[in-house]
Amino acid sequence: MQTTRLAHAKRLVVKVGSALVTNNGTGLDLVAIHDWARQISILRSQGKEVVLVSSGAIACGMQRLGWDKRPKSVHELQAAAAVGQMGLAQVYDSAFLEHKLHTAQILLTHDDLADRKRYLNARSTLTTLLSLGVVPIINENDTVVTDEIKFGDNDTLGALVANLIEADALIILTDQKGLYTADPRKDPEATLIQEACAGDTSLEAMAGGAGTRVGTGGMITKVIAAKRAARSGAHTAIASGRETDPIVRLAAGEPVGTLLIAGTQPLAARKQWLADHLQLAGRLHLDQGAIDALKAGKSLLPVGVISTEGDFERGAAVACIAPDGQEIARGLSNYGSGEARLIARKGTAEIEELLGYVDEPEMIHRDNLILTR
Numbered sequence: 031m032q033t034t035r036l037a038h039a040k041r042l043v044v045k046v047g048s049a050l051v052t053n054n055g056t057g058l059d060l061v062a063i064h065d066w067a068r069q070i071s072i073l074r075s076q077g078k079e080v081v082l083v084s085s086g087a088i089a090c091g092m093q094r095l096g097w098d099k100r101p102k103s104v105h106e107l108q109a110a111a112a113v114g115q116m117g118l119a120q121v122y123d124s125a126f127l128e129h130k131l132h133t134a135q136i137l138l139t140h141d142d143l144a145d146r147k148r149y150l151n152a153r154s155t156l157t158t159l160l161s162l163g164v165v166p167i168i169n170e171n172d173t174v175v176t177d178e179i180k181f182g183d184n185d186t187l188g189a190l191v192a193n194l195i196e197a198d199a200l201i202i203l204t205d206q207k208g209l210y211t212a213d214p215r216k217d218p219e220a221t222l223i224q225e226a227c228a229g230d231t232s233l234e235a236m237a238g239g240a241g242t243r244v245g246t247g248g249m250i251t252k253v254i255a256a257k258r259a260a261r262s263g264a265h266t267a268i269a270s271g272r273e274t275d276p277i278v279r280l281a282a283g284e285p286v287g288t289l290l291i292a293g294t295q296p297l298a299a300r301k302q303w304l305a306d307h308l309q310l311a312g313r314l315h316l317d318q319g320a321i322d323a324l325k326a327g328k329s330l331l332p333v334g335v336i337s338t339e340g341d342f343e344r345g346a347a348v349a350c351i352a353p354d355g356q357e358i359a360r361g362l363s364n365y366g367s368g369e370a371r372l373i374a375r376k377g378t379a380e381i382e383e384l385l386g387y388v389d390e391p392e393m394i395h396r397d398n399l400i401l402t403r
Contacts, residue, residue: 035265037283039198041079042195042390043264044070045188050271051086051118057093058086062271068116069277071348077280079160081195083168083188084122090403111172122167122307132164137171139316143190146345150362150398153391156195178258182202185251189258189266197396200259201280202252203271208287209249211236228260228290236289260292272291301400310360312340312367314393321352324359324401329392331402332365332381335374342367344389361399 046066053059070080088107091114092100101107119135126133136155142148159166163238170187184201192200212220226233237249249268256266269276269287279286316324321333330350342348343366350359363370370393372384 035283035289036267036280037079037201039199039207039265039281041081042073042196042199042281043081043083043188043192043195043197043199044201044203045083045184046085046203046271048085048089049185050203050313051084052089052093054205054220055089055093058090058121060121060125064128066277067122067129067131069275070127071131072278073281074131074163074165075166076281081160081168081191082122082189083184084118084219085169085184086172087111087114087118087169089173090117107292108173110179115169115173117168119164119167122194124179126165132162133165134159135164136168136283137173138168138187138191139171139174143194146347146362147343148345149363150345151195153194156191160195168392179395182403185255186258189255190266192259192264193262197259197264199281200255200264201277202250202255202268203276204268205270205272206249206268207270207273208268209233209237209253209290215256223288224285225291228256228266228292233290250378256290260290261358263292263294265292266290309341309347310349312338312363314348314363314370315351316353316358318353320350321358324350324399327396329396330359330361330394330399331378332370332373332376332393333378333389335370335393338367338370338374340367344369348394350394356403359399361394361400364392 050062052060053062066082072083088100088110091110091112094113094117095110095112101110123133138152142152156166168187168191171191179371188200188202191197207222210220210222210224216218233253234250237253238376252268256268259266267280267287267289269280273279276286314330315336315338316330316334317336320330323334324330340348342363344364346363347360348363349357350361352358365373369385373381378382381391382388
């Protein structure tokens with residue numbers, strides 16, 4: 031039931047679309063933005079962590095520049111995004127400051143999440159911001175993207191961010207009440223789907239239709255985003271942003287809109303991804319103390335690494351080798367091979383002295399590591 035699934039979510043990604051952010055293209059909806067900040071502040075007071083993925087930069091820029099129609103020129107779109115991003119960031123910052131919450135603006139492209147090193151950097155930044163009580167506000171970096179590196183819509187971006195930070199839930203706020211069995215604007219017999227499996231292939235057939243005149247998405251992109259989010263164990267709720275307190279009510283487990291259920295828990299899904307889909311770039315040879323620590327569910331520290339093999343960068347997948355020569359685990363290294371050789375057998379306190387900086391205290395964090403035997 032939706033009540034028990036979302037009510038237990040501790041880390042959430044909330045995505046709001048252009049039509050909501052800009053009140054259907056008429057300019058930034060200050061009332062709505064301030065209300066989302068209020069709702070998210072309530073979740074923060076409950077101990078929940080929230081990342082906000084917001085569309086609206088291009089639409090805001092269009093309004094500021096006096097453009098009635100979305101331009102087709104890439105350079106004009108990028109210019110509109112650059113202008114609009116300023117207004118968007120200012121409004122969000124002031125709205126959250128009313129509730130004594132700091133925000134951080136993060137602009138991403140597909141390359142940031144496709145490249146392992148940048149993926150790990152983005153993940154570390156986001157988890158650090160959340161630990162500091164900051165609300166990260168993420169948008170696609172529309173000022174620099176091209177067709178080759180763009181997400182295409184912020185529903186996809188929301189799902190990938192949910193994957194990135196192992197969110198328990200993705201909440202997509204839209205101008206529709208949820209997913210219907212057919213387009214309710216055309217079929218009066220269409221009924222709201224309250225709950226379904228995120229991987230149900232029949233959902234895509236039900237979710238026809240493009241986005242609004244100020245956005246690029248549609249219900250189909252939300253269904254596909256839910257399927258992406260489910261791969262890392264996040265449930266997805268699709269609901270109207272014009273409902274009363276939709277974020278607070280969904281996080282409390284109320285049956286608002288449509289809930290698309292993931293089949294596995296976030297950490298379990300991530301561990302399966304680590305086990306099945308990574309090509310190994312190197313090997314770390316560990317002492318028995320490190321092996322015992324890994325089996326106890328702890329992270330791998332540099333002091334437990336005897337030696338390294340291979341030439342790899344930060345974020346690469348590496349094998350952890352036991353004293354008997356067998357692979358015991360695999361994971362994403364926080365340090366490149368050159369750095370790993372320097373800090374092997376050294377205590378955490380010595381990392382900064384040896385390297386001049388500290389990326390992470392662990393060689394491999396336990397969330398980025400899975401035992402293989």
